[in-house]
Amino acid sequence: MRTIKCYSQGFPLHTPFVIARGIRSEARVVVVEITESGLSGIGECTPYPRYGESEQTVLEQIESIIPALEQGVSREQLQTLLPAGAARNAVDSALWSLEAAKAGTSVASLLAVSLPSQLDTAQTISIDSPEQMATAATRLWEKGASLLKIKLDNYQVIERMTAIRRAVPEATLIVDANESWQPEGLEERCQRLAELNVAMLEQPLPAQQDEALALFTHPLPICADESCHTRASLHSLIGCYEMVNIKLDKTGGLTEALLLARAAREQGFTIMVGCMLCSSRAINAVLPLALSARFADLDGPTWLLKDVQPGLAFSCGRLSF
Template identity: 50%
Template sequence: MRRMQIEVLELPLARPFAISRGTRTAVTVIRVTLEQNGFIGRGECTPTPRYDETPESVNAELEAMRADIEAGLSRVDLQTRLHAGSARNALDCALWRLGAALAKQSIWQLTQQEQPISVITAETLSLDSVANMAEAAADAVSRGAILLKIKLNRDDILEKVAAIRAAAPYATLIIDANEAWSGVDLHSLLNALLPYNIAMVEQPLPAGQDQDLQRFTHPIPVCADESCHTREDIAQLRNRYEMINIKLDKCGGLTEALAMVAEAQKLDMRLMVGCMLGSSLAMEAALPVAIAAEHVDLDGPIWLAADSSPFLSYSQGRIWL
C-alpha cells in the first residue's frame, strides 16, 4: 500500500528577490512524500502565478490524484493523467525517488547517467540599482561565482550590464529579461550588448508575442523560458530562439524534462536548465537534466533563509555532488 502526504510550506528568503514582474521575500512550496513498503520518495514544486498557479490550486490538483497515486499509479501513466505544471512535477519527482529507493538504486543509475563531481551553476543577481547590482556581482565573484545571471527590466540596461562586467571581468554573464523588453529595438540592443561578452539573453519578449525574434539574426543567442514548457513547444520555437530553458515546474517533472532534452538535441536546440525559487530537494531532481545543459541555473537554495534536506553543497560557483 502506498501513502501520500502533502505539505504546503512558506520558506522565507535570506534577502529580497526582484525580477521585472515584482519582488518576493518568501516562497511557498508544496512537498509530496510517498511511502511504500517502508521506502520513501519526495518531490517539491513551487506554484507560479505567472502560469495561473496558486498553492491552493496545486494542492487541489494533488488531492484529486490522491486515490490513484495511493492505488499505485505509475510515473508513466501520470504523464497522461495530469497536465504539465507544478503538481505533476512534485508527483513525478516523488515517484522517481520512490522507484529508486525500491530498486535500491540512485536516480543516476535509473537514468543511466554518470554522476558528475560538480556542476557549475549561475548565481542570480536580483533586479536592483546599478550600484547595488555591481556590488552584488563583486560579492558573488569574490566567493567564487563563475556564471552570473542578471535580472533586468527596461531600465538602465546597458548601464547595469557595464557596471556588472566591470565588477566581474572574468565571469560568464547571461541576462534574463523575464518578458520585459516589449517595444525595445532588440536588434540594436543586442548589438549594443556585444562589447560586454554576454553569453545569452533569456526571454526578452512576452510568450506568445515573440514573433519579432525571427526578424533578424541574433548577435547574441536568445533563450526561450516562458515560451517553452514541454517538448511540443520546441519545434515551433526554432526560428525564434537558439536555446530553451527547461524547468521541472513548467514541464511537469523529470520524466518530461528528459524527453525535452532528447527532443532539443534532435532539433539542434541548445539547452539551459533553470528553476523556480525552492530548496535543494527541488534542485537535486533537476541535476540529471543539468549535465546535458550548456547553462545551469539551479541556485534557488542560496536565496533561502534556511535550506532543506538533501542539502546540496554550493561553493565556488558549483553544486558539489
C-alpha cells in the same frame, strides 16, 4: 497500497529576490511524499502565478489524483492524469525518488548518469541600481562564482550591464529579462549586450510576441523560458530562439523534461536547465538533466535563509557532491 502526504511549506529568503515581475521574500513550495512497502519518495514543486498556478490550485490538482496514486499509478500513467505544470512535477519527482529508493540508488544512477564531484551553477543577481548590481557581481566573483545570471527589467539595461561588466571583466554573464522588453529597440539592445560579451539573453519579450525574434540575426543566443514548457512548445520556437530553459515545474517533472531535452537537441536547440525559488529537494530532482546542459541555473536554495536538511552542498556558484 501506498500512503500519500501532500502539504505546502514556506522558506523565508535571506535577501529579497527582485525580478521584472515583482519582489519575493519567501519561497512557497508544495511537497508530495509517497510511501510504499516502508520506502518513501519525496517531490517538491513551486506553484507559479505566471502560469495560473497557486498553492491552492496545485494542492487541489494533487489531491484529485490521490486515490489513483494510492492504487499504484505509474509515472507513465501520471503524464495523462495531470497537465504539465508544478503539481505533476511534485508527484513525478516523488515517483522517481521512490523508484530510486526501491532500487537502493539515486535517480541519476537509474538513468545511468554519473554525477561529477562538482557542478557549476549560475548565481543570480536580482534587480537593483547599476552600482548595487555591480557590487553584488564583484562579491560573487571574489567568492568564486564565474557564471552570473543578471535579472533585468526594461530600465537601465545598458547602464546596469556596463557597470557589471566593468566590475567583473572575466565573468560569464547571462541575462534574464523575464518578458519585460518590447520588440522596438530589441535588435540594438542585443547588439549592445553582445558587445559587452554577454553569453546569452533569456526571454526578452512576452511569450506571445516571439515572432519579433525571427526578424533579425541574433548577435548572441536567445533562450526561451516562459515560451518553452514541453515538447509541444518547440515547434513555435524554431527561428526565434537558439536555446531553451528546461525547468521541471514547467514540464511537469523529469519524465517529460528528459523527452523535451532530447527533442530540443534534435531540433537544434542548446539546453539550459533552470529552477524556481525552491529547496535542495527540487534541485536533486533535476540533477540528472543538469549535467548535460550548456548552463545550469540551479541556485534557488542559495536564496533560502534555511534549506531542507540534509541539503545539497552549495558554495558560491558551485554544487559539490
